[in-house]
Amino acid sequence: MTDYRTWERRTPRQRFVRYVFILITFVAAAISWQLLQVNYTYVGTAPAEFMDLINRMYPPNVGYTGQIINPLIETVHIAILGTSLAILMAVPVALLGAENTTPNQIGFVIGKFIISASRSVNVIIWALVFVIIFGSGALAGTLAIAVRSIGFCSKLIAEAIEEIDPGQVEAVKATGANTVESAIYGIAPQIKPAFIGVATYRWDINVRASTIIGFVGAGGIGVELNTSINFFAWQQVLTILLAILGIVIFSEVTSAYLRRKVR
Secondary structure, three states: OOOOOOOOOOOOHHHHHHHHHHHHHHHHHHHHHHHOOOOOHHHHHHHHHHHHHHHHOOOHHHHHHHHHHHHHHHHHHHHHHHHHHHHHHHHHHHHHOOOOOOOHHHHHHHHHHHHHHHHHOOOHHHHHHHHHOOOOOOHHHHHHHHHHHHHHHHHHHHHHHOOOHHHHHHHHHHHOOOOHHHHHHHHHHHHHHHHHHHHHHHHHHHHOOOHHHHOOOOOHHHHHHHHHHOOOOOOHHHHHHHHHHHHHHHHHHHHHHHHHHOO
């Protein structure tokens, strides 16, 4: 008699472990929800409160537009300068954090530490730190954006460096090139598309980030938004939100265009 066996993707043990993890996930989610101590009274009145806020915000204060042009320009400048500084600082960190370019194990550890330290702290926290050091204004915001972006840019650039063809680097070295020349002519051309893609994508992210760091005094349109909220000037708030939406859409379209050009 023919023995027909059914093929199964996972073994019984693998299925059991999978179900256990799913169960643990649901239990953890239920416990987290319980610890939140949600006030369902506020949840029930939230739609009415939301509509009341919309009624107070509409129509936007069009006459207020002229007062936010300079903060909007400052926001874009913070994003551009912060991203530029981040890229400049990210390149040496990426070379340290890539296994095939780091000089030694100590350098590799230092590079990975900088990448992790930069990414582990939120941009608002960095903004608070630099506001304390340099005072409120665009300088603190620019440095906050730059330091927060180092880890992101370094990590992706380091991964691109680790995927290069070592043969091209060896060919450049065979012509008598030193370490710097090997990096310029052997590594840089191979990671150029990834480099430009990371830079434009991070700039797109930083445009969004630079709109909120003003809440802690780090310059940009966030300062005006925070002031309007504190004075309950809801029509001005809607005007600012629409302006921020326009900047975000512009940055999204620009970064998408630049990424298409790189391909």
